Amino acid sequence: MGENGHSKVPRASAWNAGVLAGWTGTVSAPPARVTDELQQIILKKSYEWTQTFDAIALPVFITRMDGTIMRVNRAARDLVGGTFQEVLGRNIAVSEVEPWKTLADTVAAVRDSRTPCTAQIEDKGRFWDVTAAWYASTADAEDRVIIVMRDTTDFVRLSESVRRGEQLAALGELVGGVAHEVRNPIFGIGITIDTMQQLLPDNPEINELADVLRGWLGRLNRLMENLLAYGKTWTLSLTEGSLDKVLEVVVDGCRQIAAQSSVSVTADIEPELVMLMDTHRLGHAFENLVINAIQHSSMRQTVFVAARRESVDGREQLVCSVRDHGPGFNPAELPRIFEPFFTKRRGGTGLGLSIVQRVVDEHGGTINAGNAEDGGALVTVRFPVFAHD
Amino acid sequence: MSNESALNRILQPGGITPVYQPVVRTLNGSFAMHGVECLSRGPKGTNFESADVLFEYVRLKREESLVDRACISEALRGARMLPADLRLGVNVHASTLGRDHGFINFLRKTTEAAQIDIRRLMIEIVEHAPPWDGVSFLSAIEQLRKLGTEIAVDDVGLGQSNFKMLLDVSPDYLKLDRYFVEGCASDARRRSVISAVRQLAADSHAELIAEGVANAGDASSLQSLGVSLMQGFLYSEPLTLDAMQEFLAA
Amino acid sequence: MLKVADRILIVDDEELIVLTMRRYFEGLGYHVDAAHELEEAQALLANRQYDLVICDLRLTGIGGVEGLQIVADIHQRCANTRVVLLSAFGTPEIERESYNRGADAFLHKPKSMMEIASVAMNLLEQR
Numbered sequence: 001m002g003e004n005g006h007s008k009v010p011r012a013s014a015w016n017a018g019v020l021a022g023w024t025g026t027v028s029a030p031p032a033r034v035t036d037e038l039q040q041i042i043l044k045k046s047y048e049w050t051q052t053f054d055a056i057a058l059p060v061f062i063t064r065m066d067g068t069i070m071r072v073n074r075a076a077r078d079l080v081g082g083t084f085q086e087v088l089g090r091n092i093a094v095s096e097v098e099p100w101k102t103l104a105d106t107v108a109a110v111r112d113s114r115t116p117c118t119a120q121i122e123d124k125g126r127f128w129d130v131t132a133a134w135y136a137s138t139a140d141a142e143d144r145v146i147i148v149m150r151d152t153t154d155f156v157r158l159s160e161s162v163r164r165g166e167q168l169a170a171l172g173e174l175v176g177g178v179a180h181e182v183r184n185p186i187f188g189i190g191i192t193i194d195t196m197q198q199l200l201p202d203n204p205e206i207n208e209l210a211d212v213l214r215g216w217l218g219r220l221n222r223l224m225e226n227l228l229a230y231g232k233t234w235t236l237s238l239t240e241g242s243l244d245k246v247l248e249v250v251v252d253g254c255r256q257i258a259a260q261s262s263v264s265v266t267a268d269i270e271p272e273l274v275m276l277m278d279t280h281r282l283g284h285a286f287e288n289l290v291i292n293a294i295q296h297s298s299m300r301q302t303v304f305v306a307a308r309r310e311s312v313d314g315r316e317q318l319v320c321s322v323r324d325h326g327p328g329f330n331p332a333e334l335p336r337i338f339e340p341f342f343t344k345r346r347g348g349t350g351l352g353l354s355i356v357q358r359v360v361d362e363h364g365g366t367i368n369a370g371n372a373e374d375g376g377a378l379v380t381v382r383f384p385v386f387a388h389d
Numbered sequence: 390m391s392n393e394s395a396l397n398r399i400l401q402p403g404g405i406t407p408v409y410q411p412v413v414r415t416l417n418g419s420f421a422m423h424g425v426e427c428l429s430r431g432p433k434g435t436n437f438e439s440a441d442v443l444f445e446y447v448r449l450k451r452e453e454s455l456v457d458r459a460c461i462s463e464a465l466r467g468a469r470m471l472p473a474d475l476r477l478g479v480n481v482h483a484s485t486l487g488r489d490h491g492f493i494n495f496l497r498k499t500t501e502a503a504q505i506d507i508r509r510l511m512i513e514i515v516e517h518a519p520p521w522d523g524v525s526f527l528s529a530i531e532q533l534r535k536l537g538t539e540i541a542v543d544d545v546g547l548g549q550s551n552f553k554m555l556l557d558v559s560p561d562y563l564k565l566d567r568y569f570v571e572g573c574a575s576d577a578r579r580r581s582v583i584s585a586v587r588q589l590a591a592d593s594h595a596e597l598i599a600e601g602v603a604n605a606g607d608a609s610s611l612q613s614l615g616v617s618l619m620q621g622f623l624y625s626e627p628l629t630l631d632a633m634q635e636f637l638a639a
Numbered sequence: 640m641l642k643v644a645d646r647i648l649i650v651d652d653e654e655l656i657v658l659t660m661r662r663y664f665e666g667l668g669y670h671v672d673a674a675h676e677l678e679e680a681q682a683l684l685a686n687r688q689y690d691l692v693i694c695d696l697r698l699t700g701i702g703g704v705e706g707l708q709i710v711a712d713i714h715q716r717c718a719n720t721r722v723v724l725l726s727a728f729g730t731p732e733i734e735r736e737s738y739n740r741g742a743d744a745f746l747h748k749p750k751s752m753m754e755i756a757s758v759a760m761n762l763l764e765q766r
Contacts, residue, residue, distance in 0.1 A: 394676065395675065395676060395679055436672065436673075436674065436679060436682070436683055437679075437682075439686065441682075441685075441686040442679075442682045442683055442685075442686050442687075443682075445681070445682035445685045445686060446678050446679055446681075446682035449677075449678035449681055449682060450678050
């Protein structure tokens with residue numbers, strides 16, 4: 001019968017019609033030899049068809065109008081899970097969650113409108129484009145919906161990264177421009193203080209106040225330097241390096257700061273995590289994350305830094321996480337956590353996390369911030385690695 | 390803090406103050422008024438109060454024409470108060486004559502408004518540096534002649550002043566720069582140059598006006614070389630309108 | 640022998656900065672002229688002598704490096720005039736270019752008046 005489980009042979013020509021008519025008994029049965037040959041041909045064609053169907057890497061579902069799955073290719077079966085036998089006959093609304101929810105909705109839309117429909121699905125960081133159309137079935141005159149899914153995750157990520165890059169470039173230009181413009185007023189105020197002091201008699205109180213003013217100017221100047229550094233277009237020099245070594249250096253460097261607040265740092269880092277990196281910048285980025293975690297921890301708590309190699313969908317990734325047991329992220333703030341100046345440590349510049357995201361971005365990675373199941377913040381960074389000989 | 394260019398301030402009303410320096414005809418022991426040269430001072434209290442700085446700036450900004458017009462307007466407005474028989478020397482850049490095609494008209498209108506006979510004007514051409522349109526320039530000279538003005542060429546012997554221009558323009562006066570005048574009494578080579586230029590002028594039916602005459606010795610040498618028109622501190626520094634009126638009364 | 644005060648020309652498009660720097664240097668006994676535009680500075684340089692010029696690198700809008708022009712002008716005119724460039728945005732390339740063209744010092748804003756004056760006085764003493 002063939003793996004795809006279809007129980008009827010599609011009508012192809014008048015000659016076959018005669019054969020079918022024979023099977024239903026309206027014509028006298030053909031000789032056994034002809035039947036065998038026909039069966040072979042039919043099986044062979046069926047097999048070729050199945051191979052073709054399975055070769056399509058996009059999940060393809062063919063359902064009845066009510067959503068009953070009549071046919072799937074290998075990719076679609078893998079998406080559902082289980083064997084072909086287990087999948088066929090189920091409704092496309094496999095469960096309430098994505099992607100089944102949207103798939104079911106799409107089938108319903110096609111059924112109701114009798115026109116092709118499209119949809120987008122976002123599910124746990126994966127993106128799909130869905131196209132569904134209907135066709136009149138040849139076998140039992142019942143119409144079918146054919147659904148094709150296309151994984152657009154890479155494309156979406158790339159677009160977002162490019163857009164973010166452009167926004168950053170625009171922001172960087174603006175920021176750089178402001179920083180330059182601010183230099184002259186800072187200079188002007190400074191030299192005015194100097195000149196006033198020159199004109200006034202030497203008075204310790206006046207001198208002290210003048211120094212206070214200079215202190216404020218110094219702070220403005222530092223902020224401006226930070227802004228300028230943020231706004232500059234970065235040139236990363238990427239060389240092969242070990243993420244594990246970078247993390248170890250960061251963890252070592254942060255231990256002392258941690259000790260000052262009686263916080264400890266634990267590392268669980270796999271060796272030989274090789275990737276292309278700008279060691280300097282990457283180190284700074286992780287240092288930022290670890291120090292954040294330390295500063296949000298209370299006494300005697302531990303900050304966990306972990307890194308390992310993972311295989312996701314056949315692709316290699318280096319996954320690092322930094323977690324603490326502090327108050328965690330405010331869920332309301334999470335969507336904007338990487339925006340410049342959105343959250344600010346006292347005395348900090350508010351640029352920390354946005355710079356981290358930028359570094360991760362420029363290394364082709366992704367960063368995710370959230371709250372761990374048992375409380376505390378969890379920041380996960382993933383870097384794709386490409387096997388090379 | 391204003392970002393306004395200094396040029397705007399110069400061109401505003403009151404930005405330019407006219408002063409007048411007598412040009413005299415020496416006769417034996419004394420002299421008679423031949424005319425006045427109208428000079429300009431930039432806004433008081435600024436770097437442009439000095440004419441040298443003012444005009445160097447104007448040339449760098451390439452706005453000679455605008456400023457020439459402004460200077461002439463101010464000068465003629467004040468000159469209404471002066472005797473009607475005095476010649477009025479006004480400075481005009483060669484580039485203005487070459488590029489500002491409305492300039493002659495402007496001259497006509499301004500003299501009319503100030504009720505000054507245009508034939509009293511002595512157009513002193515300064516800054517002969519190109520680029521300016523030779524054809525337009527010569528055409529402007531033509532028109533000036535037709536209007537009956539006199540023409541003087543400034544900085545003779547210096548800068549871009551050249552023989553070709555002298556031939557093309559055929560001026561009524563050649564103005565001799567102070568460089569050749571100062572100390573000519575004791576400098577034979579200077580006197581030699583002066584003599585040559587005077588001859589050149591005479592051959593073209595033009596007269597020499599010596600600038601920067603600061604002492605009697607130089608004045609005397611000039612006279613013995615046949616130069617009788619003079620301008621300089623020996624006679625008077627540039628004067629405001631009021632001071633000029635007093636000077637004339639004396 | 641009576642020493643004539645050194646003459647300084649200060650060039651910056653910000654009037655307030657020029658004002659303040661002028662006061663400071665006059666307070667130290669120098670004779671100071673000031674200009675706000677490139678052409679104004681050039682007109683002054685054509686007609687007067689200065690011992691030192693302190694000039695902002697950018698005298699007009701974004702992208703301007705007019706100060707470099709001044710350095711070249713001065714270098715042509717009078718080799719004995721010292722030039723200090725002040726800049727709010729100088730890159731290493733611009734700084735190098737300035738020295739190539741003959742600038743005697745390149746200072747990054749913001750700097751205190753004391754530092755600027757110190758550099759100026761050293762340069763004036765070297766002459």
